[in-house]
Amino acid sequence: MKFKFFRSKPQPVAAMASTGGRVVYAIGDIHGYLDLLDDLLDLIARDFAGLGRTDRPVLVFVGDYVDRGPASRGVVDRLIALVTASAQQGGFEVRALMGNHEQTMLSFLDNAEAGAAWIEFGGGETLTSYGVTRPVGRVDQEAWRDIQAHFQAQVPTSHVAFLQGLELSARYGDYLFVHAGVRPGVPLDRQTPEDLMWIRNDFLAQPHRLACVVVHGHTPDEEPFIGPDRINIDTGAYATGVLTAVRLIDGAPFILQARKSRRT
DSSP states (O other), rough: OOOOOOOOOOOOOOOOOOOOOOOEEEEEEOOOOHHHHHHHHHHHHHHHHHHTTSSSOOEESSSOOSSSSSOOHHHHHHHHHHHHHHTTTTEEEEEBBBOOHHHHHHHHOOOOHHHHHIIIIIIIHHHHOOOHHOOOOOOOOOHHHHHHHHHHHOOHHHHHHHHOOOOOOOOEETTTEEEOOOOOOOOOOHHHHHHHHOOOOOHHSOOOOSEEEEEEEESSSOOOOOOOOEEOOOOOOHHSSEOOOEEEEESSOOEEEOOOOOOO
16 A cells, blocks of 8 residues: 655744643544554653643544554554543543544444445454454455454444544634644534545645634644644654654644654
8 A cells, every 4th residue: 555645835833822721632643553552642641740730631632543554443442441531530631533534434334335445445454453354355245245244243332332422623722623624714613524534635725714723633744744723743653653742732832752663
C-alpha cells in the first residue's frame, strides 16, 4: 500500500486561543499502533505532572483508531478502559471522536458489500487483529458475507457500542476538535457528519472563517501543522512511526510525540 502525505504550507502560528482554563491534550490518528499510543499516554501523564496543576486535564482522541496498523483491537480496548475510568471521575476527562475509519468498520459490520472497499482502506489489518483471516485477492459477495459473519462474531459487543457512541466533535473554549475538518463558511450547527469525518481539500485550501481554531487529524503530514485557524496532529503513524499529540492551555500549543524505535 502506498501512502500519500499532504504537505501544508508554512503559516503564522495560531493565535493565542483559550481553552477556557482547561489543560487539553489531543491525540492524532492512531491506526492500530497500540505501542505508540501507550508511549504517548505515558509522555502526556508526565507532561501534566510537570505542570504542577491540580485540576482535571482533558484528553481528546480525534479518531481513526483502527485499520492499517497491527493492533486495532488492542487500541479499542485501551480507549474503552480510558473512557470507563473517565466516567468514574478517575484521571483524565476523556473525549473520543469518530473518524472515517471507524465509520467504515461499522459499515462493514452492517453491510457485507462494504468489505471490498474497506480492505483497500486498511481493513485487512483490523480483521487480523480480531482473529479473522483477511481475504487474498478478489472474493465474491458470498465470501464477503462469510467474512462479515465471522467478524461480527469476533468483535465484542462492548467494542461495537463504543464505536457507535463516538462523538463527532468536542469544544473547549476557542478550540473545536473534529476528525477531518469543517466546511468553510458553514456555521458550526450546520456542519454535516460527512464533512466532519471526511472533508479534506476544501477545508485545507481556504480559511474556514469560523470563530475557533480547529484541531484535526485525517490528513497525514510528516510534521504537525500549527496555523492561524487550524492544527493538524495526524503525522501518519502507520507510515512514519510517529504519533503526535498537542497540549493546549492558554498560550502557544505544545507538541508531544511518541516514536517507534529504529532498533531491530
